[in-house]
Amino acid sequence: MAETIVFYTLSVLILGLAILVVTAKNAVHSVVALVMTFLCVAALYVVLEAEFLAVIQILVYAGGIVVLYLFVVMLVNLGRSPEEHQDPRRLSVFGLGLAGAMLLEVAGIVVYSYNRSASTVTAPAAASPVQGNTQELGWLLYTDYLIPFELASVLLLVAMVGAIVLAKRDL
Amino acid sequence: MPAGFSTLDFYFILPELVLTGGALLLLLLSVTVPKQDGVLLGVTLVTIATTLVAVSAFAGLDETVSRGLLAIDGFAAFFKVLALLSAALTVLMSAPYLRVEGLKAGEYYFLILCATLGMMFMASGLDLITLFIGLETMALSFYVLVGYLKPNPRSNEAAVKYFLLGAFSLGILLYGMSLLYGATGTTSLAGISAALSGQETSAVLVLAVILVGAGMGFKIAAVPFHMWAPDVYEGAPTPVTAFLSVGSKAASFAMLLRIFVEGLPALAEEWKTLFWGLAVVTMTVGNIAALTQSNLKRMLAYSSIAHAGYLLIGVVVGTERGVASMLVYLGVYLFMQLGVFGIVTAMRRGDIIGDELKDLTGLFKRSPVVGFAMLCFMLSLGGIPPTAGFMGKMWLFGAAIDAGEIWLVVIAVLNSAVSAYYYLRVVVFMWINEDEPAGSPIAIGPTMAVALGVALLGTVVLGVYPQALFEYAQSAASTLDGITSSIALR
Incomplete structure (x- = not known):
């Protein structure tokens, strides 16, 4: 039950953020949404008890690839019009709140599924030594x-x- | 020695190891040897020839190695030979082209060999993971090869288009594969087939079939996933276009047959319906679009789309005879398609690009031998006897009639009639003799002569004496697991 809720919450987050990646007008916003998508996917891996994949997902995607994206965005400087930046703090409170909620969410999931997997350890089929x-x-x-x-x-x-x-x- | 790992596996992938070794050697030589073009060409050809010998050493075997990841069977061997032959002919016709364009040979040959390596794994993979990595190795090499003419904006555009659409289609393919894995819990084709036998068809499985079909449809340039083909074929260096339209297409058909015939016999009804529709649309759209093209490479792109449509008939039939006739057709297609592109490559000289139809004017007068070869290739592509193309079509349509696919054959024959118009139009252009500035004879270097000679010989000999190819294809098709010699379901 709890696992189902976590799965659907994460799925909605992933899909919503992925839509944000392609709809965001500002390229930097796109990249930030992309990082969030990657982190949520990593959380999904944790739920599936694939901790190694989750770590790799964060290291390679959220870490390496996004940095490359940011480099490209900053080098290319996709013709941003200056009017858009008149009030840089316009949405900062909202953004901060969203980021906090996200962080709590991910942390909660990690803690929860860590406890859960510790309590219900099922030995895998003894296929490998x-x-x-x-x-x-x-x-x-x-x-x-x-x-x-x-x-x-x-x-x-x-x-x-x-x-x-x-x-x-x-x- | 732990289970699942044996040195015998390495013995069985000897051809692939030879090819990889040769490719790495090329990379090394291209930075160490001065005056290298001849050396690199030689090393590439020797590598391909050695690999061919190694492949033929395993002829007649029907083994599964590396815990069911790879098959060493007749079907794999047939497609490996196709891949290596098309690579060899491509390399031969590339040598003069690289000189004219002033391109670096080392990395070019390296990428050709790596694409061939990917094709070989696509032919022998028995597991979605192996197949996918093989496909990706081939695709990645082609993305770079298509954009190899760096100063040429058309080549750049082609590479970007191919890369973006290719990446997108690979995503779709992977999504379909992951659904298959989710439904069956295994990536091995035999395992998927076993898990699905006797199981009810579910919406997830149908979705998986559609997604995998769409992903593979992109690779074989089937309508409606063909939009990239004309632009990419036109913009890519001509020998790369040749390799793309023959090698990549053949390997993708091998992978398609592996996945659907070996992995999903339980869903035959669904995928046969899917490919029936794809075949009809692909043939018709390809042929009709080819009618109005004035650029030779663009016209050949649409023609190769139409040929993918004919080949899909073999998939719809799905019996041993259907698959065997596909193999025959692919073998024939290799010679005629590479031959045509060889001539288009040879017409690139000095400051003449030579890929417009009007560049052909007076070709018969200027270079009678090249004109004659072009005539043979065009007749063969149009499926007119006594060329190989006729034999291929006859065998393919015969298999479809045998399986009761009468309507499909009627549509295909009508399409062939349409295609005769634009193939013969090329011949007409060669007869017209206006005094154009392009009116100099075409110089054919020794390597190009060998490539064109082999292609012409294949096209003519297989049209007169196709028996050997028929028998080889028949024995190759019979080693595909899950194949039936009876009449198909539909």
Whole structure:
């Protein structure tokens, strides 16, 4: 029951924020909404007891990728008209409130699901000799999914070479 | 040795390892060897040839390796050979093109080989994860290759369009895959098939079929997911267009067959209806849009959309004969399509782009051999005997009649008649002899001559003696799991 409520709350938040990402006029607002979306998705992972994925989600998406987005937004400076910024504190109270609510929400979920998973530990089917979320993932990547994992490294190399080819002025 | 991991797996992916090694070597050589173009071309061709030998070493095997992630069977081998052949011909026709355009060869060949690697995994993957990573490896290489003409704004536009729409379609495909995983709890195609057998069709599964179908429809450029194709085909470097329209399409069809025939036989009714509609719209829109094009590459883009429509007939039929006829058609399509693009590539010289229809005027007078080759390719694309294209179509339509898809065949034949108009229009342009500034003969270098020769030989020989290809395709199709030799459901 509680889990269902958490799931739907998070889903509504994710969808609402995702809509905000594409409808926001200001690119920075879009990016901020995007961070929130990523954080809510991470919370969803925690609910699903995939703690490792949640951490990676925050590190890679909310951390790395959003910083890149912000760089792009600031470098490109998407022709913002100065009138929009006459009253920068217009919505600051509302925004602060929203951010606080969000933070509480996420923290609550994390605490709640942490307690819950501690109380109802169910042993997984003894398929692999390792315990724990992260170890399990590592085990799978280096045994069952070794070949796709290695192929992913070629994929990343292609991305790197491609980026250099396209970005370098005269190669 | 822990379970699920064995050195035997590495033995079975030897062709892929050879290809990866060759690609990495290229990258290394491109920064160390001076005067490199010939060396790089040689290394690329040797790598492809060695991989081909390694693939053929596993011919006749029907193994599942790496805990059901990869299949080493006839079906995979057939598509690996297709991918490698189209890569080899593309590389051969790229060599003079790169010189004319002044492009760097090392990274170009590297990306071609990596795209081929992705295609090989798409052909042999038995798991949604392997298939997806293979697809992504191929797609990412193509995004860069399409935009390889950096100073050319049309190439830039094509790359951006392809990248954005490609990323979007991959998202749709992944969403469909995640629904499949959610419904069955496994990403392995055999597991999905087992979990779904005897289960009632639910709305979630139908949605998954539609989403995966749409994602794959983008990759094969089926209407209504074809909007990217004309712009991308026109803007990309011509050899890349050739590789995109043959290699990428063939590999995507392999993945489509794997997912739907092996993974979702329980939903055959649903996806056959979906692909029936897609086939009809794709053929018709492709052919009608091609009628009015004045740019050769754009026209060929619409023509390749129409060919995807014909190929979808084989998916709708879905029997062993249907799949075998698709393989035959893809084999034939490889030679004729690469041949045409080879000629378009050869027409790029000096300051002439050479991809407009009017650039062809007087080609028969200027270069009779090239004109004759173009005539053969056009006849074959139009499906006119005695060329290979006719054999491919006959076999494909025969399989559809066999399965009772009479209406589909009627529509396809009508479409072929329409297509004859625009293919023959190209021939007419070659006969007209106005004294245009483009009236110099076309110089064909040695590598281009080999590529065109192989393509022409394939187109003509397969039209006269298609038996060997038929038998090879038949034996390849029979190794696809879940295939029925009986008449399909519909």
